[in-house]
Amino acid sequence: xxxxxxxxxxxxxxxxxxxxxxxxxxxxxxxxxxxxxxxxxxxxxxxxxxxxxxxxxxxxxxxxxxxxxxxxxxxxxxxxxxxxxxxxxxxxxxxxxxxxxxxxxxxxxxxxxxxxxxxxxxxxxxxxxxxxxxxxxxxxxxxxxxxxxxxxxxxxxxxxxxxxxxxxxxxxxxxxxxxxxxxxxxxxxxxxxxxxxxxxxxxxxxxxxxxxxxxxxxxxxxxxxxxxxxxxxxxxxx
Amino acid sequence: xxxxxxxxxxxxxxxxxxxxxxxxxxxxxxxxxxxxxxxxxxxxxxxxxxxxxxxxxxxxxxxxxxxxxxxxxxxxxxxxxxxxxxxxxxxxxxxxxxxxxxxxxxxxxxxxxxxxxxxxxxxxxxxxxxxxxxxxxxxxxxxxxxxxxxxxxxxxxxxxxxxxxxxxxxxxxxxxxxxxxxxxxxxxxxxxxxxxxxxxxxxxxxxxxxxxxxxxxxxxxxxxxxxxxxxxxxxxxxxxxxxxxxxxxxxxxxxxxxxxxxxxxxxxxxxxxxxxxxxxxxxxxxxxxxxxxxxxxxxxxxxxxxxxxxxxxxxxxxxxxxxxxxxxxxxxxxxxxxxxxxxxxxxxxxxxxxxxxxxxxxxxxxxxxxxxxxxxxxxxxxxxxxxxxxxxxxxxxxxxxxxxxxxxxxxxxxxxxxxxxxx
Numbered sequence: 249x250x251x252x253x254x255x256x257x258x259x260x261x262x263x264x265x266x267x268x269x270x271x272x273x274x275x276x277x278x279x280x281x282x283x284x285x286x287x288x289x290x291x292x293x294x295x296x297x298x299x300x301x302x303x304x305x306x307x308x309x310x311x312x313x314x315x316x317x318x319x320x321x322x323x324x325x326x327x328x329x330x331x332x333x334x335x336x337x338x339x340x341x342x343x344x345x346x347x348x349x350x351x352x353x354x355x356x357x358x359x360x361x362x363x364x365x366x367x368x369x370x371x372x373x374x375x376x377x378x379x380x381x382x383x384x385x386x387x388x389x390x391x392x393x394x395x396x397x398x399x400x401x402x403x404x405x406x407x408x409x410x411x412x413x414x415x416x417x418x419x420x421x422x423x424x425x426x427x428x429x430x431x432x433x434x435x436x437x438x439x440x441x442x443x444x445x446x447x448x449x450x451x452x453x454x455x456x457x458x459x460x461x462x463x464x465x466x467x468x469x470x471x472x473x474x475x476x477x478x479x480x481x482x483x484x485x486x
Numbered sequence: 487x488x489x490x491x492x493x494x495x496x497x498x499x500x501x502x503x504x505x506x507x508x509x510x511x512x513x514x515x516x517x518x519x520x521x522x523x524x525x526x527x528x529x530x531x532x533x534x535x536x537x538x539x540x541x542x543x544x545x546x547x548x549x550x551x552x553x554x555x556x557x558x559x560x561x562x563x564x565x566x567x568x569x570x571x572x573x574x575x576x577x578x579x580x581x582x583x584x585x586x587x588x589x590x591x592x593x594x595x596x597x598x599x600x601x602x603x604x605x606x607x608x609x610x611x612x613x614x615x616x617x618x619x620x621x622x623x624x625x626x627x628x629x630x631x632x633x634x635x636x637x638x639x640x641x642x643x644x645x646x647x648x649x650x651x652x653x654x655x656x657x658x659x660x661x662x663x664x665x666x667x668x669x670x671x672x673x674x675x676x677x678x679x680x681x682x683x684x685x686x687x688x689x690x691x692x693x694x695x696x697x698x699x700x701x702x703x704x705x706x707x708x709x710x711x712x713x714x715x716x717x718x719x720x721x722x723x724x725x726x727x728x729x730x731x732x733x734x735x736x737x738x739x740x741x742x743x744x745x746x747x748x749x750x751x752x753x754x755x756x757x758x759x760x761x762x763x764x765x766x767x768x769x770x771x772x773x774x775x776x777x778x779x780x781x782x783x784x785x786x787x788x789x790x791x792x793x794x795x796x797x798x799x800x801x802x803x804x805x806x807x808x809x810x811x812x813x814x815x816x817x818x819x820x821x822x823x824x825x826x827x828x829x830x831x832x833x834x835x836x837x838x839x840x841x842x843x844x845x846x847x848x849x850x851x852x853x854x855x856x857x858x859x860x861x862x863x864x865x866x867x868x869x870x871x872x873x874x875x876x877x878x879x880x881x882x883x884x885x886x887x888x889x890x891x892x893x894x895x896x897x898x899x900x901x902x903x904x905x906x907x908x909x
Contacts, residue, residue, distance in 0.1 A: 331818065339906070
């Protein structure tokens with residue numbers, strides 16, 4: 249079933265009378281349970297595309313339909329609600345709250361939702377990324393790989409339809425990066441739609457489909473032939 | 487997002503930065519403590535002034551020699567000795583057909599003296615007065631009696647002691663002061679060894695009245711003071727007790743008529759006495775305390791304003807630092823409204839905490855002042871009115887909203903993308 253459908257989507261930034269086109273006439277469709285990589289060099293517009301898909305900003309022209317509904321018709325508050333309920337973000341820089349515990353970081357999206365049992369939901373999400381024993385650690389007391397797993401737990405906690413991961417392995421060593429990719433593949437296996445944004449071909453190949461983008465336009469959109477499967481790491485088992 | 491969860495979350499954030507949070511609220515804290523202290527001081531001063539009046543007795547008029555502005559200081563304060571007020575003036579004022587509303591009139595002279603009992607000597611004050619004294623000034627005997635008209639007229643060698651004098655002279659021995667003979671000496675007296683006086687009464691402690699220690703004195707017959715201690719024939723004051731407050735103005739006029747006739751006064755410039763109304767002295771004191779309160783309130787208001795601006799300043803800096811956090815919160819589903827609410831809540835919680843600490847500090851300081859004043863012998867009252875607490879909390883919440891609003895609006899309006907990119 250179609251989850252995301254964009255047609256002829258363009259984005260131009262206006263600043264001090266200067267207009268900078270970032271995306272030109274981009275069209276594609278992503279169905280539920282897909283694992284798609286949006287891949288391109290830096291400055292290609294992939295992060296902007298992710299922000300539009302994740303309701304963080306609006307396109308300049310073109311159509312964006314989410315679950316069959318035209319996003320253009322939604323007001324800012326409704327977009328905030330969609331960000332809270334339908335999507336989860338994993339950023340390259342983790343973006344965890346400093347001086348705050350792991351558990352409180354994961355509970356953060358629940359503050360903005362109507363869901364109850366925040367503690368229980370956050371614990372479950374942390375257990376699913378293998379951090380059940382780190383609940384009361386402060387974010388400066390855990391490793392980079394663990395930070396990104398906290399971020400994944402935070403993205404999962406509201407049970408969203410799709411998870412956006414923007415260069416999730418960019419700040420990590422290969423072992424920790426592998427664990428993150430393994431988790432994303434597991435989540436996809438459980439039926440969650442994953443959209444990964446990266447410039448690394450090796451990371452991109454963990455997905456089922458790669459949309460290549462350059463200078464704001466799609467240059468290819470094809471299934472991955474030799475998909476790489478990340479292996480379960482000992483980190484997660486202990 | 488429900489308020490309780492929000493408050494809990496905000497408290498965690500603020501607690502994580504204890505030092506900064508404390509410094510942020512310091513201004514508000516001082517301001518609120520100031521407000522509490524000022525209101526407590528005002529109430530204490532009011533109680534003090536009222537206490538002074540009730541101690542001396544209400545409806546009291548005082549005639550002093552020498553002309554001076556009724557509201558200005560008496561001539562004696564400048565070292566001028568005015569001798570125009572004499573015993574016969576007091577006699578004349580007692581005449582009921584001339585001053586019908588004077589219920590009692592007593593004449594006084596005051597001075598310093600050295601009192602000796604056995605081998606113990608102390609320096610104290612004396613009030614030489616007549617037997618009408620207890621009818622004019624509120625006085626309660628702890629033992630013995632006050633001297634009577636006959637003893638006064640005949641300049642009997644008797645004395646009534648204030649409680650401080652009793653304590654200093656007799657507390658070390660088990661002797662009952664009543665019946666003991668003390669010797670009283672002043673710089674002007676030339677009787678060797680001093681004037682011997684038999685103690686016939688002691689007075690219950692009265693504390694200060696009009697800022698004069700009423701306990702550290704002895705009360706003796708008028709002639710003993712005038713002739714044997716001071717060697718004078720004139721009076722320091724004549725006190726007149728008026729039967730009702732409604733008759734005070736009439737009585738002032740009656741006193742003027744009597745004294746003008748006796749002193750042969752034709753024109754206003756010749757007037758050689760001053761009539762003081764204790765009620766107007768109270769009004770003057772109230773004016774002073776009110777002016778002081780107003781001044782201190784203005785200081786507290788400035789402190790609150792500065793504290794508020796401090797909060798605004800730190801909130802602005804905080805938002806600069808937490809731009810990424812705002813972006814993240816928006817990405818996780820926070821609306822502009824919830825961000826506004828969060829930062830406003832932070833400001834309000836900070837100022838309210840500041841207010842609460844300020845109330846506690848203010849109450850403690852007021853209590854300390856109360857203890858100090860009591861120690862100094864003033865009838866101070868420790869009053870923390872519920873109104874001042876409500877006012878303080880109200881002001882701190884209001885300043886949180888007022889000074890938190892602009893930074894909170896600024897945070898709420900941040901573009902999530904810009905904020906997430908912010909380094």
